[in-house]
Amino acid sequence: MRVVVSITRKDGLSDPEGATTAKALRQLGYPVGEVHFGRTITLEVDAADAAAARAAATDMCTRLLANPVIEDFTVFVSEGEAVR
Amino acid sequence: MRVVVSITRKDGLSDPEGATTAKALRQLGYPVGEVHFGRTITLEVDAADAAAARAAATDMCTRLLANPVIEDFTVFVSEGEAVR
Numbered sequence: 001m002r003v004v005v006s007i008t009r010k011d012g013l014s015d016p017e018g019a020t021t022a023k024a025l026r027q028l029g030y031p032v033g034e035v036h037f038g039r040t041i042t043l044e045v046d047a048a049d050a051a052a053a054r055a056a057a058t059d060m061c062t063r064l065l066a067n068p069v070i071e072d073f074t075v076f077v078s079e080g081e082a083v084r
Numbered sequence: 085m086r087v088v089v090s091i092t093r094k095d096g097l098s099d100p101e102g103a104t105t106a107k108a109l110r111q112l113g114y115p116v117g118e119v120h121f122g123r124t125i126t127l128e129v130d131a132a133d134a135a136a137a138r139a140a141a142t143d144m145c146t147r148l149l150a151n152p153v154i155e156d157f158t159v160f161v162s163e164g165e166a167v168r
Contacts, residue, residue, distance in 0.1 A: 006124060008124070008126075018125075021125070021148075021149070024148060025144055025148065028144075030129070030143075030144055031129065031131070031140075032128060032129055032130070032144075033129075033130065034126075034127075034128045035126070035127050035128075036125070036126040037123065037125055037126075038123070038125075038126065039121065039122070039123060039124065040090060040092070040122040040123065040124050041102075041105070041119065041120070041121055041122075042092075042119070042120040043109075043117075043118075043119050044116060044117030044118045044119075045114070045115065045116055045117075046115035046116070046117065047115070056114060056115075059114075060109055060112075060114055060116075063112065064105075064108060064109065064112065065105070
């Protein structure tokens with residue numbers, strides 16, 4: 001089962017990558033406000049159903065994929081191949 | 085207008101970060117197959133409508149945010165604050 005995990009920094013934490021990118025985009029003439037970077041992890045999980053896949057992915061995020069001190073994560077489960 | 089850009093590597097390119105993560109997850113006992121990493125960039129774009137915001141974001145990706153040689157990108161435009 002395909003699981004997509006989206007990991008973003010918690011609100012209020014500084015995002016130097018985003019700030020630098022925002023500055024570069026403005027110098028190129030694009031009218032942008034805030035820019036934030038995040039990570040997406042796509043996993044093929046061997047699970048009986050969507051609920052089990054979601055539980056496994058949440059556990060993986062807490063133990064390995066995300067840093068719960070500074071990051072928030074969202075788990076999306078897809079039965080088919082639509083989500084990439 | 086809020087624009088979310090999802091950037092992934094093109095199919096067939098090696099993803100060492102994903103391969104290492106897959107190995108680590110298997111060692112922790114999770115039944116995972118392939119794992120792929122991508123980036124998400126959330127931008128506040130000052131544009132008249134959704135089409136203009138999408139065009140600006142596509143242009144930004146081509147010029148600065150993505151590497152079109154090895155990466156694919158998808159642009160999502162949201163009028164409100166729902167997409168993060």
